[in-house]
Amino acid sequence: MRLKNENILIVDDDINILELLRRHLQSWNFHTYKAVSVKEAVQILRDTHIDLLITDLKMPGIDGFELIKFVSEHYPKLPKLVVTGYPSVQDSLSVIKSGVVDYLTKPFTKEELKTAIDKSIGERTIIPKATFSEEKNKGYGGIIGNSEKINNVIEIIERVKNNKATIFIEGESGTGKELVARAIHYEGKFSRAPFISVNCGGIPENLLESELFGYTKGAFTGADRNRDGFFQAANGGTIFLDEIGNASTAVQSRLLRVLQEKEVVKVGAQKAEKIDVRIIAATNSDLQEMIKKETFREDLFYRLTVVEIEVAPLRERKEDIPLLVEKFLFKYGVEYKDRFVKITEEASSVLQRYHWPGNIRELENVIQRAVIMCDRIIGVEHLPQSLKYTIDFSKDQLVPLKEIEKQYIRRVLNATNNNKTKAAEILGIDRKTIRQKLSEDEL
Known part of the structure; x- marks a missing residue:
């Protein structure tokens, strides 16, 4: 989905109508600004390029008629579309004389709104990719x-x-x-x-x-x-x-x-x-x-x-993971190793398959820890077991992965001077699980 060129400002003190309009406009890929009063709408108009104004008429304080008058005087080329729940012949004549392109009465259908918008600004080209x-x-x-x-x-x-x-x-x-x-x-x-x-x-x-x-x-x-x-x-x-x-x-x-x-x-x-x-x-x-x-x-x-x-969330844009990994490899490689650390294709595949509930922050933490634990190249053995357990490996892959897991646990224990409590904290598991993963004679 690519956003269209137009910026549309919608003004209504009824927040339900405001939200309904925003959702319809969003479904058609328009970019929207919202205001619940004329005062806020004027502030947006002064600071922002707007291509279409959609406004209610009856609002507390300064009403929509005054907003239309202000826009006609200060932004004469800006198309104006009125949506109102208080229709009258006099209102219709007044706003049409003020240069309003179309006039919708609440409730209106989505199709009626789309027709009115097309009439106001016409079909525009979509921003190229x-x-x-x-x-x-x-x-x-x-x-x-x-x-x-x-x-x-x-x-x-x-x-x-x-x-x-x-x-x-x-x-x-x-x-x-x-x-x-x-x-x-x-x-x-x-x-x-x-x-x-x-x-x-x-x-x-x-x-x-x-x-x-x-x-x-x-x-x-x-x-x-x-x-x-x-x-x-x-x-x-x-x-x-x-x-x-x-x-x-x-x-x-x-x-x-x-x-x-x-x-x-x-x-x-x-x-x-x-x-x-x-x-x-x-x-x-x-x-x-x-x-x-x-x-x-x-x-x-x-x-x-x-x-x-x-x-x-990161799970919805996994194609960005390699770029993020590259950034973190450089950042922590320079910080901890004084060089650029690389990652194997197997380890990269694990990162791509994981669902990342902690999003980018979790990915950065994983790479930071992996850089510390590796020498020059990050392999699967340098990644937390929680990442690997979320993947459905075939049976012939299970035995090698268990051995890799053991090697990783041993490396963490060595790095913590065999402090099992600290190692368990780093690994995200408890001491009992460490014992289960490794034979008792190793501990």
Whole structure:
């Protein structure tokens, strides 16, 4: 799947309609920006090239009519499509006079939406696959890979890197979400500004609020001076909020204010401070499920997900494994052996077949340990047994593999001076299993 050229902005205060539109547009390979208010939509329009505006009319505060008027005055060539649940002849005439291309009444079918979009912007050509060269994909902002899923991530980064739209990165632990966030920042025009990474799960809940937003002298016991938080440190640049699902309800409320008003209030302060920060959030938690359990604010979720990036697990892009292995071999070969370490075809095949529940982080750890255990070439015997046990070997392969496994265990025991507890920890097994794998006289 390749993304189309068009960027489409959808504006609706009904989050269910907003999500429905996003899913339909995503199924047609369009790149979308989302806004739940006219104010947010205007901010996106000012920072981003948009090819089609899809908006509701009846919204609290500034309504869709004002947005259409603003767009007609400031972006006269931008096509406009209205979707509304409050149809009237007067509304229809008003928006058509304002240059709206089409007018859909809720509920509408997917086919009706597609017809209206085609009428608004017409069929455009799809971005050719050669947009990103192989060399660029091998090292784009530190992101390694040539797979289609990685190409799609890079395409989105190219679209958002030069604006400050709020971005939400979703993916399993170890997939490289922070790497994607850093690429967005450092590949764009704001790269000279600060990039602040915050692990919300690594800061105690009672400290996260003051760490993020700062505090004033006397705000709490131990607050002996005024102190800026991570948001103030990131002013002008990007703040990356990893594991955002761990944020307390109090922190969520403050984040919502930052997104809505572009200002922060220090703990213990009364006066707000204006701030210019791009927020990138990430999680491996199911925020939709947390919303159902009322542990995560639904309004915050939809303000965080103006642009969504999904980072695929390694098992879904195994064609990238050789490039990643090459990177880690060089990194740890130089660090531990002062030379480039190679890997056998058999060992490489084992890596390709494994399902990698720990993703890239697990792969890096495996290569790091294998480089330490080998001399010049990594073989199957240098890989953890957990990798080999997930593969269906034929019977004639089982005997050699058992012997290779024994050799590996012996090597680990030698490296730990026969410390069986430490060896078991390195191997990911218990002492009893070590005894079972080796004869008692060897131990």
